[in-house]
Amino acid sequence: MSSHALHEIFYPDSIAVVGASRDQTKRGFRSIQKLLEDGYVGAIYPINPKESEILGLKCYASLGDIPGNVDLVLVCTPAKTLPQVIEQCGRKGAKGAVVLAGGFAEAGDDGRRLQDEMVRVAQRCNVRIVGPNTSGVFNTHKACNIVGFSNLKKGGIGLLSQSGNMALSLVTEAEANGHIGLSTYVGIGNESDIQFDEYLDYFAEDENTKAVVAYVEGMNNGRVFLNALRRITRKKPVVLYKSGRTSAGRSSAKSHTGALAGDYAVSEGVLRQAGAVLARKSDEILSLAEALSLLKPLASRRVAVLADGGGHATIAADALSEQGLTLASLSRETQQRLSAILPPSAAVANPVDVAGGTDANPAIFADCARILLEDPQVDGLLITGLYGGYGVRFSQSLTPIEMQTSSRIAEMLETYGKPIIVHSLYGSLYADLRPAPLTCIREAGVPVYDSLELAVRCMLALAEFGETQRRPSADAEGQAVRSPAFETVLASCRREHRTVVLEHEARQALADAGVPMPAPAILASSPHEAVAAFERLASVPVAMKIVSRDIIHKSDVGGVRLNVGSPDEVRQAFETIVANGRKHVQDPDITGVLVTPMAPKGGVEIIIGVVRDPTYGPVMMFGLGGILVEVLKDVVFRSLPLTQDDAHRMLAEIRASEILNGVRGAAPTDKDALVRLMMGISALCSAFPEIAELDLNPVLAYSSGVAILDARILLEDVGATTPQ
Known part of the structure; x- marks a missing residue:
């Protein structure tokens, strides 16, 4: 069992409901009702001085009147009562309190003061608070459902959400799917006490959670959140949906980097760097989590496609390529083995099209799947077409064969340790509409999707999580390096009350920090x-x-x-x-x-910059530079300190990355020199939090070495004059 400090809160043996009610429309009634309906085996204590019993349970006038212990308290009373209620929780020895009420920090200064008072009481009394302004929590493995959601299915997906409606949407989708089970849900609320990062650490240790979904609108401490994300993604996948992707850039920014750092690109870069699998559409969140909770990660991006039609084979190949996955090169032996069991018209190079070879005998799907998975160049298999629906499309006599085939294919997950995903045009979101063979293969652990693009997106998620697992941990290569020259520059700037580091000063400081400054x-x-x-x-x-x-x-x-x-x-x-x-x-x-x-002629114009993001702290930007950088916006971001792996990934992720590899006869740029430059900048900016913004634009990247044409450093404003 988990030893995390929050474990007893989410696996409580006893629950008190302060504000219990006979009114069926109130949470004080519905929460008790759901606990009873779901078979919660712990003690339930309704608290209401005006009632003697609710739903057959004895009511108590206060927490102090309860004869037994209380692990968790659900507080359904108004905000103004909370300091007093939390103090009662402490006297009773409760481990945690789930506070539903709004009217705290989100409501203005008075609410903020009330929230602060509540937290002070909680800290003094050793009570942890979920919320306030939360939709609640549930744990299906403990039958502890104080949210009121219906038809919850036990499973391995944990939910963290800053939106109650978003949580309801995901729970409803899981119910419609019929196969997706959930473990623990937490409505984050105001994070007055327990922070987002603590919930991530809890899920990392929870044995019943195999993957985590996080819906994030904002966070109190982005740096701490990123560190927790790095910790959990070493163990378990996290599917994260970040809303607010179209926020405007910061109007006060004085540099190119600052002007470009105000949108979703920063969050996308640093969250992926920390290991999150980012969902870009709300309707793909649960499917990504399902695949990640069921399947082992891809060992590489090499995927084989097994299709029963040329159309789906081609669409799958396109989708894989567009998502950055690779069609595995099948060995000659693999192709010969496929040819031996498929008709002459079949395509046995990847993607494989059986060309009607399975119409009379769907069992050949399993034979082909085994051959493909035994090829050492194949690390994942995508089956696409009308698999599972042969009994519907051709003859019901084929359904028993497909049932056996589904079992055989599912067994290959364990045999070969490689992920298998099925796309079927009969793979409806609604489980009761799926043909039996698809239900069979899904129950055996192979995810089934009715969207080919979604199936490929899930395969990409498995590749991304695999890469996170193999990525080296941040080490000394990303450590801060103090520069004596920059110490002198800082002293001059403070003495002269200025925020601008003059270019000759910047060049000297960069050179002293190990940044190559050849000119x-x-x-x-x-x-x-x-x-x-x-x-x-x-x-x-x-x-x-x-x-x-x-x-x-x-x-x-x-x-x-x-x-x-x-x-x-x-x-x-x-x-x-x-x-x-x-x-x-x-x-x-x-x-x-x-x-x-x-500078010598030629070279590719690059921009490298650092800005202090208000959420994530110092982040580095890399992209194509020059005068059009703010128009093209072909840039990527990473949190500092940087690792060499981070730097190399940044070079590969810009849309125009092929330019760095050399186009139209041009020589490839010196990527090692770019990485050394980025690491030097990371070390300097990590050592000096006084640096608010740094721009190197343009940097000319040559086939050998780089040249910095312009260096700009701005310091945090400590009362200095503002430049134009």
């Missing part, structure tokens, strides 16, 4: 010094950029000149750059002009 850069405070820098660099041509605490976007104010190739041009460029800065910004504090050699 030298010289700060000039006069035209004469600019010419001297040009001659010292002995490089033709050079780039020149304004350096000012008051000017962040240099090119927007005419503060950049490229391909400057002579002393006269350098002198003129310096004067023009400074004049433009003063023209566009009132009384700017101009430190000087940075002179640096022009």
